[in-house]
Each structure stands twice: as C-alpha cells, then as structure tokens.
Amino acid sequence: MITIENISKSYKDVQVLNIPELRIPKGQSFGLVGNNGAGKTTLFSLLLDLIEPTSGQITNNEVPVHKSEDWKPWTSAFIDESFLIGYLTAEEYFYFIGDLRGVSKTEVDKFLVPFEEFFHGEILNQKKYLRDLSKGNQKKAGIVAALIGKPEVIILDEPFANLDPTTQIKLKKLLKQLSEEEQVTILISSHDLMHVTDVCERIVAIEKGEIHKDLEKTDATLKELEAFFER
Amino acid sequence: MVAKFLQLEWKQFSRSSYFAKSLGIKILMIFLFLYFSAIAVVMGGGFYYIVKDAVPEQDPLVFLSSYFIFWILADLAIRFFWQQLPVMNIKPLMILPIQKNKVVHYLLGKSIFSFFNLYPLLFFVPLAGVLIYNSYGVLSVLVWLVSVLVISLSLNFINFIINKNNTYFYSILGLIALASVANYYQLIDFNAVSASVFYPLYAQQWTVILPVLLLILVYTINYTYVFNQFSLDGVVGKKTAKVETKELNFLNRFGATAPFLKNDFRMVWRNVRPKQVLFTAVFFLFYGLFFFTQDFYADKEWVTVFAGIFVTGGFLITFGAYVPSWDSEYYKLMMSQNIPYKQYLESKWLLICSGCIIASVLSIPYIYFGTKIYAIILAGAIFNIGMNSFITLYGGALNRVPIQLNVKAKAFENTQGFNLTQFLIGLPKMLLPIIVFLIPYYFFGLKAGLIGLAGTGILGILLKNPIMKLIEKTYQKGKYKTIAAFSEK
Numbered sequence: 001m002i003t004i005e006n007i008s009k010s011y012k013d014v015q016v017l018n019i020p021e022l023r024i025p026k027g028q029s030f031g032l033v034g035n036n037g038a039g040k041t042t043l044f045s046l047l048l049d050l051i052e053p054t055s056g057q058i059t060n061n062e063v064p065v066h067k068s069e070d071w072k073p074w075t076s077a078f079i080d081e082s083f084l085i086g087y088l089t090a091e092e093y094f095y096f097i098g099d100l101r102g103v104s105k106t107e108v109d110k111f112l113v114p115f116e117e118f119f120h121g122e123i124l125n126q127k128k129y130l131r132d133l134s135k136g137n138q139k140k141a142g143i144v145a146a147l148i149g150k151p152e153v154i155i156l157d158e159p160f161a162n163l164d165p166t167t168q169i170k171l172k173k174l175l176k177q178l179s180e181e182e183q184v185t186i187l188i189s190s191h192d193l194m195h196v197t198d199v200c201e202r203i204v205a206i207e208k209g210e211i212h213k214d215l216e217k218t219d220a221t222l223k224e225l226e227a228f229f230e231r
Numbered sequence: 232m233v234a235k236f237l238q239l240e241w242k243q244f245s246r247s248s249y250f251a252k253s254l255g256i257k258i259l260m261i262f263l264f265l266y267f268s269a270i271a272v273v274m275g276g277g278f279y280y281i282v283k284d285a286v287p288e289q290d291p292l293v294f295l296s297s298y299f300i301f302w303i304l305a306d307l308a309i310r311f312f313w314q315q316l317p318v319m320n321i322k323p324l325m326i327l328p329i330q331k332n333k334v335v336h337y338l339l340g341k342s343i344f345s346f347f348n349l350y351p352l353l354f355f356v357p358l359a360g361v362l363i364y365n366s367y368g369v370l371s372v373l374v375w376l377v378s379v380l381v382i383s384l385s386l387n388f389i390n391f392i393i394n395k396n397n398t399y400f401y402s403i404l405g406l407i408a409l410a411s412v413a414n415y416y417q418l419i420d421f422n423a424v425s426a427s428v429f430y431p432l433y434a435q436q437w438t439v440i441l442p443v444l445l446l447i448l449v450y451t452i453n454y455t456y457v458f459n460q461f462s463l464d465g466v467v468g469k470k471t472a473k474v475e476t477k478e479l480n481f482l483n484r485f486g487a488t489a490p491f492l493k494n495d496f497r498m499v500w501r502n503v504r505p506k507q508v509l510f511t512a513v514f515f516l517f518y519g520l521f522f523f524t525q526d527f528y529a530d531k532e533w534v535t536v537f538a539g540i541f542v543t544g545g546f547l548i549t550f551g552a553y554v555p556s557w558d559s560e561y562y563k564l565m566m567s568q569n570i571p572y573k574q575y576l577e578s579k580w581l582l583i584c585s586g587c588i589i590a591s592v593l594s595i596p597y598i599y600f601g602t603k604i605y606a607i608i609l610a611g612a613i614f615n616i617g618m619n620s621f622i623t624l625y626g627g628a629l630n631r632v633p634i635q636l637n638v639k640a641k642a643f644e645n646t647q648g649f650n651l652t653q654f655l656i657g658l659p660k661m662l663l664p665i666i667v668f669l670i671p672y673y674f675f676g677l678k679a680g681l682i683g684l685a686g687t688g689i690l691g692i693l694l695k696n697p698i699m700k701l702i703e704k705t706y707q708k709g710k711y712k713t714i715a716a717f718s719e720k
Contacts, residue, residue: 048563048566048567049566049567050563050566050567050711050714051711051714051715052711069571069572072567072568072569072570073569075567076567076568077567079563080563082560082561082562082563082564082718083561083563083564083567084561084564085494085560085561085564086560086561086636086637087497087498087501087502087636087637088494088497092497096490096493096494097568099489099490100490100568100569100570101569129501131637149569
C-alpha cells in the first residue's frame with residue numbers, strides 16, 4: 001500500500017531522516033517507535049506531503065505522494081492539534097470532515113453511534129468549541145474524525161498520549177478491529193512500547209532518522225524492543 | 232521585583248516573532264508611529280486657533296468641553312476594539328513566592344504604557360501650552376490638564392471593565408446613537424450638557440478631585456476583579472465561549488464549496504480577530520463620504536474612482552489580504568484532508584465577492600449624492616469582484632504569517648501578515664483601476680471611463696477559470712513553505 005524509496009530529509013546540512021526502503025502492505029498495522037527527535041513525525045509528515053523530501057519518493061497505493069493529490073481521498077490522519085478546527089464544535093467538525101469525504105450528515109451521525117462509549121459523554125452535545133475541550137478529549141475527537149469515510153490508510157501520531165487508561169484500551173481494540181476486519185492500513189507512532197506491541201503486527205524502531213529494527217510481532221518483540229531502548 | 236518583571240517583559244518582547252520582522256517593516260512602523268504622534272501634536276497645538284477661526288463667538292475651551300463627551304465615547308469605542316488588558320504570563324508565577332497584589336498592580340500599571348494613553352498626552356499638552364500662551368490662567372490650565380489626563384487614564388481602566396462584557400459595549404453604542412439623534416433634533420442639547428459638566432474642570436479647580444476619585448474607583452474595580460480571578464480557572468484560564476450553532480443550510484446551494492463557506496462563516500463569527508476585521512470593513516463603507524461631501528472633489532471625477540474601489544472593497548482589503556492566514560491554525564489539516572486547492576480558493580473567492588456585493592447594496596444611500604456617484608461605486612464593485620479579488624488571492628500565496636484567530640490585534644501590531652511583497656502586490660489593486668478608468672475617461676468622458684472599469688472587471692470574471700488555475704499553481708508551489716511558516720508560533 002505504501003512504498004518508501006530512498007527517502008531522506010535534511011534541514012540545512014543536518015540529516016533527520018534517511019530510509020532506503022520500506023514497504024507497508026495493505027491491511028498491515030504498522031507501529032513506529034523511537035525516542036524524541038528520532039524522526040517519527042518527520043516520516044509521517046512526509047507521508048502526508050506536509051514537508052518536501054530532500055530525496056526519494058513515497059507512493060501511496062501507486063500514487064506518488066509529492067506529485068499528485070489523488071491519495072487524499074483514501075488517506076486520513078491525526079498528527080496534532082493543528083488537525084482540529086478550534087472554533088467548531090465536535091459535531092460540526094465531524095460533519096465538516098464528512099462533507100470533505102462525501103459522507104452525509106445522517107451517515108456521520110450513524111457512524112458516531114458506536115463511539116458513544118469511547119467519547120464518555122464528553123464530546124458530543126457539549127455546547128463547547130473544540131478549542132475549549134481538554135487535551136485528551138481533543139485527541140479523541142481528532143482520532144475519531146480520522147476514521148470518518150472509510151479511509152484505507154490511517155496515520156496517527158502518538159494516539160495513546162494524553163488519553164486515560166480506559167480510552168487507551170478502547171482505542172487499541174478499535175485499531176485492531178480496523179486492521180483485521182476491514183483491511184485498513186494503520187500507521188501509528190508511540191513512545192509506549194507496550195501499546196505498540198499490543199496493537200501492531202509489525203514494529204519499526206528508528207533512531208536518528210534511520211531504521212534500526214524491523215520486527216514482525218512475536219512474543220519476544222517487547223523484550224527485544226526494551227533491550228534496544230535500554231542501552 | 233518590578234525590575235525582574237520588566238526584565239521578563241523585555242525578553243518576551245525582544246524574542247517574540249513580531250520583532251523578527253524585516254527592517255523595512257520596523258522602519259515603516261516607527262514612521263507610522265511618528266506620523267500619528269505628529270498629527271496629535273499639531274492638532275493639539277492648532278486646536279485653539281482653528282476653533283477661534285471657525286467659531287469666533289465661542290471660547291475654544293467651552294467649545295472643547297461641549298464636545299468632550301463625544302471624545303470620551305469615541306475613545307472608549309476605539310479602545311474597545313484595539314486595546315486589551317495586557318496579559319502577562321502569570322501562570323508560571325503563580326506557584327512562586329511572589330505576592331499576588333504585586334503582580335496585579337504590575338499588570339494594571341503596565342496597561343498605562345499604551346499608545347492610547349500617550350495620544351491624549353500628545354494632544355492635550357500642546358493644547359494646554361497654547362492656552363497658557365493665550366493668557367488663560369496658568370494654574371487653572373494645569374489643573375484642567377491633570378483632570379483631562381486623569382479622565383483619559385480612567386477610560387483605560389473602564390475599557391477593561393467593558394471589555395469583559397459585550398452588553399456594556401452595545402449599550403454604549405446605543406447610547407451614542409441615541410445621543411446623536413437626540414442632539415440632532417435638539418431634544419437634549421448634549422453639547423450644552425457636556426459643556427456644563429466638563430467646563431468646570433477648568434473654571435472650578437477643586438473639581439479635579441472628581442476625575443481622581445473616578446480613576447481610583449475604576450482602578451480598584453479592576454484590581455479586585457483581577458485579584459479575585461487570580462487562579463487557574465480565572466483570568467489565566469481560557470474563557471469558554473458560549474456556543475451558538477447554526478446549520479447554515481442556505482449555503483448548501485454552493486455545492487462542493489459549501490462546507491468551506493460554512494466554515495468561513497463560523498470562523499468570522501466565532502473568533503475575535505476576524506470580527507475585528509469585519510468591523511473595520513464596515514468603516515470602509517463610509518469612506519465615500521470623505522470625497523463626496525467635499526466640494527474640492529466635485530470636479531475631479533477621477534479621484535472618486537478610489538472611493539468606488541474602497542467603499543465596496545472594504546472586506547476584500549481587510550479580510551482578503553490575510554487569506555490563507557485565516558486557516559493557519561489548522562492548515563495541516565486542510566493540506567492533508569481530501570481538499571483540492573481549487574475548492575478552497577473558490578470558497579474564499581465567493582466570500583470576498585459576497586463582501587463586495589453586500590457592500591454595494593449597503594452603499595445604495597450614496598444615490599443621495601447623485602446616480603453618477605452610485606454608478607462609479609457599482610463600477611468599482613465590479614472591478615473589485617472581477618480583478619481585485621484575484622489579485623488579493625494571488626498575493627495571499629506569498630503571505631506566510633500565521634494569525635491567532637482568537638486574539639485581538641494590538642494597535643501598531645496590526646501588520647501581522649503584512650510584508651513588502653504584500654504591499655507590492657497590493658499596489659495594482661489601486662493603480663490598475665485608475666489606469667483602466669483614466670485612459671477611456673480622458674478621451675471619451677465619464678461613461679467610457681466607467682465602461683473601462685466595469686469592463687475590466689467583467690473580463691476578469693469571464694477569465695475566472697484560467698486565472699484561478701494560475702493562482703492555484705502559485706499556492707501549490709509555496710505549499711511546504713506556507714505549512715512550515717504556519718506551524719511556527
């Protein structure tokens with residue numbers, strides 16, 4: 001689904017990312033781990049064409065991301081708060097995203113029903129603008145919005161940070177279900193090795209912009225990752 | 232302690248991104264500042280003689296007193312829109328061993344150092360000098376000067392009280408309207424009332440005590456307010472706005488651009504900054520009065536073209552100039568969601584055009600000055616829609632200064648989103664209409680000039696698709712730079 005070839009990104013003369021090759025097949029749940037500044041967000045920003053690669057190219061379902069906008073209909077993401085529109089209420093925001101993805105208002109309402117528990121009564125019908133919600137609730141709204149319109153590729157940066165334990169568990173279930181039952185390609189990054197190994201079939205560890213580990217998940221994965229980061 | 236605060240303040244100022252503006256902008260700002268200051272000084276110095284000349288039968292000071300109430304109201308209105316209670320980053324100070332009252336006094340004291348308080352000083356001090364020179368009592372004038380300055384300082388604090396509540400503002404606005412109507416029909420002579428209230432500040436020196444008491448009162452109100460709110464859920468915490476949800480279904484007829492239009496409507500309605508801009512745009516409507524009421528311009532038809540452009544182009548100039556910055560807070564979303572640039576730009580274009588159309592409807596009363604005048608305004612509107620809208624959008628592609636939607640612009644900081652390229656791109660907006668009007672006008676008269684102006688606009692509308700494509704390409708080219716610039720805060 002996603003092919004990364006010779007991608008590199010430098011700011012001035014400092015290289016922050018260099019990935020010779022990475023292929024993510026359709027339906028895979030892909031986890032990206034790394035310390036602060038390892039290049040996780042840089043990679044995701046490149047995938048979304050938010051920054052220009054210094055070299056190489058990324059294709060999303062055969063569409064070269066930096067040359068065409070055609071990958072947008074099946075790709076969605078939540079990277080940070082700048083993906084929220086602060087002056088809208090959660091509903092208005094969901095409807096707006098729905099409009100963009102060709103999902104009608106009633107369909108969005110229907111789509112939101114199973115998330116009621118996930119929202120814990122703090123998102124919908126709150127008469128509050130998104131900018132006035134707590135960080136955690138903003139994140140919930142952003143993640144759910146990224147699921148609207150049956151995207152085939154979902155990119156989530158640090159989805160577990162700022163969430164309460166209950167929501168973390170629910171989110172993990174949800175992501176697993178999406179990748180297993182609906183063949184959605186999910187890319188998530190995290191600092192939390194436990195969560196990532198829980199959710200993802202494949203985990204890649206990056207350090208200083210380069211891939212150091214690329215593991216299919218087994219029972220030993222968590223140990224191996226812990227050993228890698230311990231040194 | 233105060234020295235420490237000042238040090239923090241200085242660092243905040245000198246390290247802010249505002250300050251990183253180019254040298255040219257800094258010079259321009261200093262120039263503007265000096266220009267307005269000079270105006271104030273000259274007005275203050277000349278006031279006595281101007282009034283003496285215009286209304287020889289009245290004592291200029293009585294004249295001033297009779298209009299003083301209006302000055303107060305105008306000053307309040309201006310402050311309401313442009314001045315905000317200075318916010319110090321007190322959150323980190325809250326858990327440090329610093330006495331609360333010191334911080335609050337400092338915060339309120341700091342608000343005095345504002346251009347809005349300097350202005351009265353620049354105006355009234357020269358005026359007082361001239362009064363003394365013209366053998367008014369020295370002591371009386373000085374006491375009067377103190378009173379006036381204390382009143383202006385009180386306005387500074389009254390503004391912060393008003394600022395917390397829109398109803399205060401609208402009641403004052405209503406009061407002004409009522410007062411002007413009552414004054415016009417001579418139901419109540421506000422000038423007389425004003426004179427009898429404010430002239431004693433000069434004539435009876437003991438009255439100086441009243442403004443001083445007022446100042447103490449409003450300062451105390453502010454002090455108590457801030458002091459009591461000095462907690463995380465008070466002043467420091469974000470205010471939660473009351474939500475008004477409207478479906479805005481009537482916009483659905485615009486098809487694919489409807490979701491963006493809805494968004495833009497909400498953006499303008501729910502954020503402080505765009506509202507401020509909208510308010511400024513309304514002022515542009517009155518710009519024509521400037522030209523059409525003066526005999527000086529009566530025989531200079533070509534100048535009125537400016538008026539035509541400005542009267543209907545207020546929204547285009549004030550709002551349009553900041554496209555895409557309005558979406559800077561969530562630009563990454565816009566760039567990664569399923570949004571073609573084309574629709575995004577189209578929605579902005581429609582918005583700008585609606586601004587022009589609404590303005591041309593609202594300017595129908597200009598027919599009072601003759602249908603010719605209104606024809607000029609309409610031609611200006613067509614030009615704005617067909618030409619200036621595109622120029623503005625094109626200029627936006629080079630505009631990379633983020634805007635914080637829910638923060639008021641401060642006076643002299645309203646250059647967010649302003650840069651030299653912006654200025655150069657803005658030039659054709661003014662020059663082009665003059666050219667396309669002037670040449671046919673010179674040879675064939677007014678009608679030809681208007682046809683030239685409106686015709687260029689219509690041509691632009693006809694060529695909309697290729698022009699939009701060009702603009703779209705320019706935006707696409709600058710995409711990464713814009714995203715990077717907008718994510719800097």
